[in-house]
Amino acid sequence: MSDLVWLTAAGGARRIAAGSLTSQRWTEALLAHAAALQPRLAAWITLDEAGALDAARGADRATPCGPLHGVPLGLKDCIDTAGLRTTGHSRLHLHRVPVRDALITARLREAGAVIIGKHAMYELSYGGPSFDLPFPPARNPWDPDRIPGGSSSGSAAAVASGQGPIAVGTDAGGSIRQPASYCGVVGLKPTLGLVPREGVLPMTFTMGEAGPMARTAEDAALLLDAIAGTTTAARIAEGVAGARIGVLRNFFDGAEVRAADAVIAAVENGLSLLSSLGARVADAEAPSPRDLDACGRVILLAEAFANHEAQLRSDPSVYGRLARHRFALGAFLSAADLLQAQRRRMALAAQMDALFDGHDLLVCAGEVSGAPRFDEAVSGESFPFVAQLSLRIPFNLTGHPALVLPCGFDEEGMPLALQIVGRRGEEARLLAAAHALEARLGLRDARPPLSLPA
Numbered sequence: 001m002s003d004l005v006w007l008t009a010a011g012g013a014r015r016i017a018a019g020s021l022t023s024q025r026w027t028e029a030l031l032a033h034a035a036a037l038q039p040r041l042a043a044w045i046t047l048d049e050a051g052a053l054d055a056a057r058g059a060d061r062a063t064p065c066g067p068l069h070g071v072p073l074g075l076k077d078c079i080d081t082a083g084l085r086t087t088g089h090s091r092l093h094l095h096r097v098p099v100r101d102a103l104i105t106a107r108l109r110e111a112g113a114v115i116i117g118k119h120a121m122y123e124l125s126y127g128g129p130s131f132d133l134p135f136p137p138a139r140n141p142w143d144p145d146r147i148p149g150g151s152s153s154g155s156a157a158a159v160a161s162g163q164g165p166i167a168v169g170t171d172a173g174g175s176i177r178q179p180a181s182y183c184g185v186v187g188l189k190p191t192l193g194l195v196p197r198e199g200v201l202p203m204t205f206t207m208g209e210a211g212p213m214a215r216t217a218e219d220a221a222l223l224l225d226a227i228a229g230t231t232t233a234a235r236i237a238e239g240v241a242g243a244r245i246g247v248l249r250n251f252f253d254g255a256e257v258r259a260a261d262a263v264i265a266a267v268e269n270g271l272s273l274l275s276s277l278g279a280r281v282a283d284a285e286a287p288s289p290r291d292l293d294a295c296g297r298v299i300l301l302a303e304a305f306a307n308h309e310a311q312l313r314s315d316p317s318v319y320g321r322l323a324r325h326r327f328a329l330g331a332f333l334s335a336a337d338l339l340q341a342q343r344r345r346m347a348l349a350a351q352m353d354a355l356f357d358g359h360d361l362l363v364c365a366g367e368v369s370g371a372p373r374f375d376e377a378v379s380g381e382s383f384p385f386v387a388q389l390s391l392r393i394p395f396n397l398t399g400h401p402a403l404v405l406p407c408g409f410d411e412e413g414m415p416l417a418l419q420i421v422g423r424r425g426e427e428a429r430l431l432a433a434a435h436a437l438e439a440r441l442g443l444r445d446a447r448p449p450l451s452l453p454a
Contacts, residue, residue: 262411
């Protein structure tokens, strides 16, 4: 089984196309692995054994129709699946069974992919790793006493621990990139508007994107192409030779943001490797991360509250404590606050755009540290998430594609990540850079301790 659970999407699809592996056998192995790890990692809300095996057998009977044909994967539980419950990890939607697929889901089925289940998440993409919900929070496979990050928590934990080669998460304020950073996988927030939102439980109106999570950049490219209709995988081998890379040092080693020493060292090593691959690396002066963070949070809070205002006013007790408190923060913002934030957003996005006049890619840290412990992240305090500047919200705000890639480990053995940002619509360049760098970093085969059943 171990050989099958660690197959990449690209590698498994090639074996299916060559006739040396069936989708059913691969799916059976992943379902068994996921069921064995579920008591310790809680990465799933729903494992759809019957539906997955039926889809896998159908894929085996059909002529391969693309690079994800027969590939098993999971979806964050805010993405609709016809006939299979979509709860948002909340009692608000505990018995919600959509009658039609999200457009993302439909595209994956058309590509021949096999959906094996729905992943755990932070409640309604904002609630935090809560213990007062019908389902337990997912845990980090590198250390179950630590959070996997959010809100696409179960997706990252599952991919990192071999419970699926790829997964689709969503990212309104870093919800793909934080868990990918903390769990040691690749996570990509696409350009604003690239991936359709139809059939995805909304958290915001203007900042959220669905995107790929994977153990390799190549697999992330294949998944992005399936859900967005892009052709990034065809360019994965382009590399970074000649690319002009701007270092956003004020995002991880500056006056406003100072990451842990291990993070700084890991990012610097990544930059050195990029230089050795032929990239031209130089510092770039980005807008203030404090301004970007503050502007993004105002919009995020206002839009999240607008989505939930009616329910909050009629019966707030249906939410877990963290979600209830965090959504309610938006009630203290005025229309003028939101208008000013949107005006400031345009100016900050223009400043970020200007950086790409002299640079092809931007690099900073993915997170300021490794994953914190649950007792550090979940306490009596409902709002620790506003106490630290986010390195992710800035690119939700400006709409640029941003990818995180594992780049090392801290002294406690927890994964660290760097972040690569590109021009809008240039996901292929991001993925090619990540593909070249991950080959030099040599971390593709790292396996977390909780990737084997007890």
